[in-house]
Amino acid sequence: MGEQNGADIKFVDPSELSKAVTNIAERSQRIVTDFLARQAADGTFGAIADPLNIGDAFLQMTARLMADPAKLMEAQMDLWQSYLQLWQNTTRRFLGEDATPVVEPDLADRRFKDEMWQENEVFDFIKQSYLLTARWLQGVVKNVEGLDEHTAKKVDFYTRQFTDAMAPSNFLATNPEVLRATVESGGENLIRGLDNLLDDLERGKGKLSIRMTDLDAFQVGENIATTPGKVVYRNDLIELLQYAPATETVFKTPLMIIPPWINKYYILDLRPKNSFIRWAVEQGHTVFVLSWVNPDEHLAKKSFEDYMTEGALAALEQIEKATGERQINVIGYCLGGTLLASTLGYMTAHGDDRILSATYLATMTDFSEAGELSVFIDEAQLQHLEEKMLHQGYLDGSEMANTFNMLRANDLIWSFVVNNYLLGKEPFPFDLLFWNSDSTRMPAAMHSFYLRKMYQENKLAVPGGITLKGTPIDLTRIKIPTYLISTREDHIAPWRSTYAATQLYSGPVKFVLAASGHIAGIVNPPAANKYCYWTNPKKPKSPDAWLKGAEQHEGSWWPDWQNWISKTAGSRIPARIPGDGGLPALGDAPGTYVKLRLS
Numbered sequence: 071m072g073e074q075n076g077a078d079i080k081f082v083d084p085s086e087l088s089k090a091v092t093n094i095a096e097r098s099q100r101i102v103t104d105f106l107a108r109q110a111a112d113g114t115f116g117a118i119a120d121p122l123n124i125g126d127a128f129l130q131m132t133a134r135l136m137a138d139p140a141k142l143m144e145a146q147m148d149l150w151q152s153y154l155q156l157w158q159n160t161t162r163r164f165l166g167e168d169a170t171p172v173v174e175p176d177l178a179d180r181r182f183k184d185e186m187w188q189e190n191e192v193f194d195f196i197k198q199s200y201l202l203t204a205r206w207l208q209g210v211v212k213n214v215e216g217l218d219e220h221t222a223k224k225v226d227f228y229t230r231q232f233t234d235a236m237a238p239s240n241f242l243a244t245n246p247e248v249l250r251a252t253v254e255s256g257g258e259n260l261i262r263g264l265d266n267l268l269d270d271l272e273r274g275k276g277k278l279s280i281r282m283t284d285l286d287a288f289q290v291g292e293n294i295a296t297t298p299g300k301v302v303y304r305n306d307l308i309e310l311l312q313y314a315p316a317t318e319t320v321f322k323t324p325l326m327i328i329p330p331w332i333n334k335y336y337i338l339d340l341r342p343k344n345s346f347i348r349w350a351v352e353q354g355h356t357v358f359v360l361s362w363v364n365p366d367e368h369l370a371k372k373s374f375e376d377y378m379t380e381g382a383l384a385a386l387e388q389i390e391k392a393t394g395e396r397q398i399n400v401i402g403y404c405l406g407g408t409l410l411a412s413t414l415g416y417m418t419a420h421g422d423d424r425i426l427s428a429t430y431l432a433t434m435t436d437f438s439e440a441g442e443l444s445v446f447i448d449e450a451q452l453q454h455l456e457e458k459m460l461h462q463g464y465l466d467g468s469e470m471a472n473t474f475n476m477l478r479a480n481d482l483i484w485s486f487v488v489n490n491y492l493l494g495k496e497p498f499p500f501d502l503l504f505w506n507s508d509s510t511r512m513p514a515a516m517h518s519f520y521l522r523k524m525y526q527e528n529k530l531a532v533p534g535g536i537t538l539k540g541t542p543i544d545l546t547r548i549k550i551p552t553y554l555i556s557t558r559e560d561h562i563a564p565w566r567s568t569y570a571a572t573q574l575y576s577g578p579v580k581f582v583l584a585a586s587g588h589i590a591g592i593v594n595p596p597a598a599n600k601y602c603y604w605t606n607p608k609k610p611k612s613p614d615a616w617l618k619g620a621e622q623h624e625g626s627w628w629p630d631w632q633n634w635i636s637k638t639a640g641s642r643i644p645a646r647i648p649g650d651g652g653l654p655a656l657g658d659a660p661g662t663y664v665k666l667r668l669s
Contacts, residue, residue, distance in 0.1 A: 123450040127224040134216045142210070149206045156198050163191045173201045181239040181480060186246035193246050196238045204233035220448060227445045234479045240487060248492045255494075262494030270490075279468065280486045282507055287499035290508075291660050294501050295336035297348040299659035300648035301361075303388040306369065307380045309361040309661040310388055312653075315645035316352045322640030323426060324389050324398045325355040328382055328406035331362035332470060334508055334664050337593065338403070340501045344595050346628070353632055355639070356646050358389050360406075364666045365513045367463030372513040374412070374520055375538050382413040386424050391652035399427045399638055403592070404563060405520075407433025411571075412530065414550070415543035426638040429553040429631065431592050432563045435545060436531040436570035437524050441561060442477055447525045455521070459514035467509025477561045482506075502589065508667060531574060549577035553634050555603075555627055557584045557591030569613035579609060580634060581616065584627050596626040603627040 135142055152172055159169035175182050175197070182188075187197050211229045214222070238244035242252070242260070251259045266281070273279050288294050299313035327347070329335035338359070339347040350357050360381055365372065372380075382400075390396050402410030407430040414425060434440065440447070459465050475482040489495050497503075529535030534542035552575050556565035565583055572581050584591040585601035594601055604620035623630070649655030 123448060124224065124228055126450075127221045127228070130217060130221055131211060131214050131225045134214045135210070138215070141213075145206065145210050145213075149202065152202050152206075153199070156195065156202065160191055160195045163194070171198060173198050173205065175201060179480070180485070181237055184245075184247045186250075190246065193244075196244050200236070200238050204236075207233060220444070223442070224445050224448075227442055231476060231479060234484060237480075237484065240484055240492075242492055245488065245492065248488070251493050259492070259494035263491040266490045266494065266496075274468070277468070280483065281490060281497055282482070282486055282500075283497050283503040284499040285504065285507065288501060288504045290336065290665050291658075294341055294504070295339045295660040295664065296342065297339050297345055297351065297659065299357075300655035301657045301659060301661040302392055302648060302653040302655060303385070304656060304661075304663075305380050305384060307363055307365075307372065307377060308385065309363075309656075309663045310385050311359045311361055311659045311661060312392060312646075312648040313347060313351050313357045313359075313659065314648055315356065316348075317354045318645055319642040320354045320356050320645045321636075322395065322643050323638060324393050324395055325350060325357050325635075325639075326385055326389060326398050326400045327357065327359045328385075328400065328402045328410050329360065329362070330403055330405035331377070331510060332405050332512070333510060334364075334505065335359055335361050336660065336664060337502075337505050337589065339660075340505065340593070343597065344501075344593055346593060346595075349595060349628060354642065356393060358385065358392075360385055361661050361664050362510070363663045364467075364510045365464055366511065370459075370463030370514045373515045374409075374523075377409055377516060378413050378416065378538060382409055388653060390424075392648075393646060393651055397424050397426045399429070399635060400425050401429040401431060402433060403431040404433060404588070407431060408435060408520075408524065408530070411435045411545055411548070412536070412538060412543055414548050415545050416538050416541050418547045418549075419541045419544065425550060427551045427553070427635065428548075429555070429635070430568075430571070431555055432557055432560055432568065432588050433554070433571070434524075434563045434567050435574060436567060437528045438531070438570070439564060439567040440525055441564040441567065443473070443562065444525065446473060447521060449526075452518075452521060452526065456514070456518050459512075459517065463514055465512040465514070465517050467511050470512065471506070471509045474562065502593075531570070545571075545574050546576055548575045551577055551634075551638060552579045553631060554579065554581045555584060555592070555631065556581070557587055559585075559587040560591070562588045566613040569616065572609045572616075573611060581606070581609065582627055582630060583617065583620065594626045594628070596628055599625055601625070603630065605630070 156172045159172060162169045171194075182197055186193050188194060208226070208229055211225050212222075214225070217225065242248050248259070267278075270279050270281055271277070273281075297313055299311050301309045302312045303310035327335070327338065329338060339345045342348055347357055347359060362381070363369070386398065389398055400410055402408070410428055410430065411433070414428060417423075417425065437444075455465065486497060490497060523529045523536050527535075530543065531545065533544040533546055536543050552571075554568060554571055556563065556568040558565055560568075569581060572579050582603055582605055584594065584603040586594070591601065602622055602624050603626075604617065604622050606616050606620040608616070608619060610616050610619075
């Protein structure tokens with residue numbers, strides 16, 4: 071690590087250290103006592119359970135692996151040969167010679183960005199040793215033959231979770247940046263880190279709730295979700311927001327946005343510079359947004375049907391009262407898009423033509439290739455989840471958040487463990503991560519239906535596969551213009567899965583693929599001049615064939631959508647003021663539902 075100047079070393083004041091340790095001990099005892107009391111009250115203390123059904127998956131994998139010992143021995147020999155090469159290279163480096171690395175981290179891997187991982191022979195050896203072992207282990211389990219597809223995916227996923235957790239960057243003794251900070255601060259980073267850990271345990275009531283951003287840096291309605299507007303309607307499930315115009319004239323056809331209720335709507339209205347809602351208003355749209363309630367046990371019986379009737383259909387009715395317009399354009403984001411497709415299937419069956427066009431943002435309707443989220447969907451896990459929801463009346467928002475975080479564990483878990491607990495730093499104020507931490511609950515009845523009928527059984531894509539309010543849903547009968555925007559690195563709604571909808575709807579369909587992921591690829595304002603997107607007027611059955619023939623465009627997809635939506639947006643009329651139409655204003659946007667936080 072190089073020579074350390076003694077003047078740079080800081081020694082902790084013994085009295086201050088004593089106070090800190092005493093405080094930590096008292097808080098730790100209280101946290102543990104409270105946690106054990108809650109576990110005893112829940113009847114789970116001391117219980118041995120495997121709710122994710124991981125043990126059985128790895129048992130099957132081990133049995134298959136041991137059935138072919140020759141293949142396992144070959145893999146072990148490959149690993150030892152790689153280690154032999156690594157030892158030789160490290161020896162050469164100690165002797166002052168250059169040596170080509172045996173293995174290198176991916177360019178996007180930020181765990182090894184500190185220069186000491188490359189410059190210091192010991193840390194370089196630790197890094198390469200870890201990478202060799204991790205890749206060997208993942209390769210071995212991935213190549214086991216005879217496993218069913220779901221079990222194979224589960225084994226691969228949790229093996230990756232294990233190898234990510236065991237990275238040397240996650241430990242004090244093997245992270246050069248942490249060691250350097252410990253020496254330079256005299257260990258104050260570890261005291262601060264332990265204090266941060268206790269804060270997170272206290273906030274999570276005994277469960278670790280990692281703070282990803284400064285939770286005091288943002289206030290909904292003050293520096294995020296600030297686009298001016300009014301609440302013009304409220305029921306048990308939604309507050310309907312109508313936004314104030316930013317232009318003298320607006321398009322005649324209103325625009326309604328159905329966000330997912332897995333998270334809060336203001337992902338589309340974070341700050342003025344990256345707000346899709348504000349941008350759409352500035353283009354001349356009269357924008358309405360559904361702000362979903364954060365449900366508790368009193369709404370446990372709210373079903374997917376209720377989200378359609380009290381959400382999408384109720385909003386359509388109220389928008390007509392507010393504007394006098396019967397037909398509107400609608401956007402659905404993620405689960406909100408799945409609801410939009412389901413609602414359109416219901417409306418089409420009843421000859422209801424109030425929706426002129428549909429835009430789907432990163433939305434799955436065919437769940438046959440649901441990506442890594444499918445790892446969490448099998449009968450054993452669903453039964454466990456339903457038992458828990460039956461007891462609570464809902465799925466706790468933190469559980470859903472933890473699931474999504476596991477899909478990107480290095481970015482959304484371990485990087486914060488290092489920053490907050492080992493380096494003792496405060497997380498950076500970041501609006502997107504504040505939103506990501508603003509969890510919502512899922513009503514038991516709705517969530518069980520969604521997971522079983524959509525993810526597990528994939529019935530929405532089957533004509534008549536699901537029934538809503540006594541009506542069989544057939545998406546193939548939907549004939550209105552459709553705009554599908556997906557993102558290339560989406561880990562929640564994989565774009566090859568969302569592309570299947572191009573073969574589902576009967577009307578004109580435009581598919582657009584944006585760069586980046588589920589959030590950044592969608593929330594990409596033109597002024598940022600970031601990323602790119604691809605278009606292709608043809609709709610081959612294969613998504614890869616579509617991409618091969620697609621044309622790349624620089625920047626945001628938003629202007630492309632605006633050109634498309636203008637065909638059904640109608641003529642320009644004098645701007646509408648929220649509360650001046652058939653619906654009185656009930657209060658200022660962003661309303662009350664969005665402000666309820668779980669922690």
